[in-house]
Amino acid sequence: MKAMAFAAPIPRYAATRLAGAVSDSWLVGPHACTRYTDVAVPDLPAEDWVRIHTRLGGICGSDLGIIALHASPSASPFSSFPFVIGHESVGTIEACGRQVRDFGPGDRVTVNPLLCCEPRAISPPCAACAAGRHSRCSHFTTAGAVPPGMFIGTTRGLGGSWGEQFVAHQSQLVRVPDTMSDTGAVLTEPFACCVHAVRGAMPEPGERVLVIGAGTMGLLMVAALRAVAPDPKITILARHPFQAKHAENLGADKSVLARGDYLAELAEAGGTRLLKPIIGRPIGVGGFDTVYVCISSARGVEDAMRFARAGATIVLLGNASTLRGLDWTPLWLKELTFKGTLAYGGHAHGGATTNAFIEAATLIADGRAPVDGLVTHQFALPEHQAALQAARAKGTGESVKVVFRFQ
Secondary structure, three states, rough: EEEEOOOOOOOHHHHHHHHHHHHOOEEOOOOOOOEEEOOOOOOOOOEEEEEEEEEEEEOHHHHHHHHHHOOOOOEEEEEOOOOOOOOOEEEEEEEEOOOOOOOOOEEEEEEEEEEEOOOOOOOOHHHHHHHOOHHOOOOOOOOOOOOOOOOOOOOOOOOOOOOOOOOOOOEEEEEEEEEHHHHHHHOOOHHHHHHHHHHHHOOOOOOOEEOOOHHHHHHHHHHHHHHHHOOOEEEEEEEEEHHHHHHHHHOOEEEEOOOOOOHHHHHHHHOOOOEEEOOOOEEEEEEEEEEEEEEOOOOHHHHHHHEEEEEEEEEOOHHHHHHEEEEEHHHHHHOOEEEEEOOOEEEEOOOOOOOOOHHHHHHHOOOOOOHHEEEEEEEEEHHHHHHHHHHHHHHOOOOOOOEEEOO
16 A cells, blocks of 8 residues: 655664755655655554544644654654554544454544553553553553554554554544544544643633644644633734634634734733843743643743743643753743643543543534634645645645545
């Protein structure tokens, strides 16, 4: 079958990482780490797994980081190579193992891609999985029933949604109801990340909230806040006017464009008093109660610290890694709390009655999170270069979520 596969042999990885740092090319081709190629149709690892024909496979910012070799090498032990890229999915079940219950061929599903204890057939489960905190599983680097890896789409032999077919454990399947479109279903995974983040750092009623970044994750964060938080006052910091329009349609109270001198406007939205240091950017007194950083840049984290009030919580969703030149002074000066968030768990927390992945799917299906319109571009897999360019050049093509489409 055709797929976009990634391999990282050390000589090639080192050489192309250095080249990518200079040219910022996508490094997709026969001599690169990422290739459009033929791969074997994945076998079912066990009789409680299914094989899925991909309908849509989303392009995530973390996927772009993998291709451009911008992902931190620290994450590499949580993968196994080579792998087919893609963890955002909607598809149709083609084949089921004999022990699969409640699902059958022809069912339309989206997949929770976490490869924690249950898909690995590890019993008893680790303490985190036993508590329902699957994103904290102790066995992502343990083979169990499948090779090491945190997600479908970063693990050898299972396929991913950038391929025609992939496999999943029955515990990972979420049925897609008739009321949910394919474009809504493919957004379940990133939206679940945002629901999980909100539930883990729930704003108090009426608090001022800042969302930094208005790509897919930032816009879905606005939708998650509006759907599950108690009447927050939401400001979003966006790069492009079209992103601000999407944010306002999803329920943001105010959008600020991160262009030119935007600090005064952002300070007004957050009730922040700006103080001018001897040199450098202003630092704020007072400000937002909770900040969700949905980009990976040092500037985004810096803005979060400068515009958060003393004692505020800052939640990192943007896969930040190496942030050069960042002044951490506001962290201790304001006694800020930084909170990391990863994926979603099986536990009900923050007032939820179910886990974040199921909640996300339900909110989309019921229309309480009207996110379908965020899938702005669809490409066939052979058009991967155009798809990746559209996903990267958001301002040029006004792209939000770009997906691969399979017949």
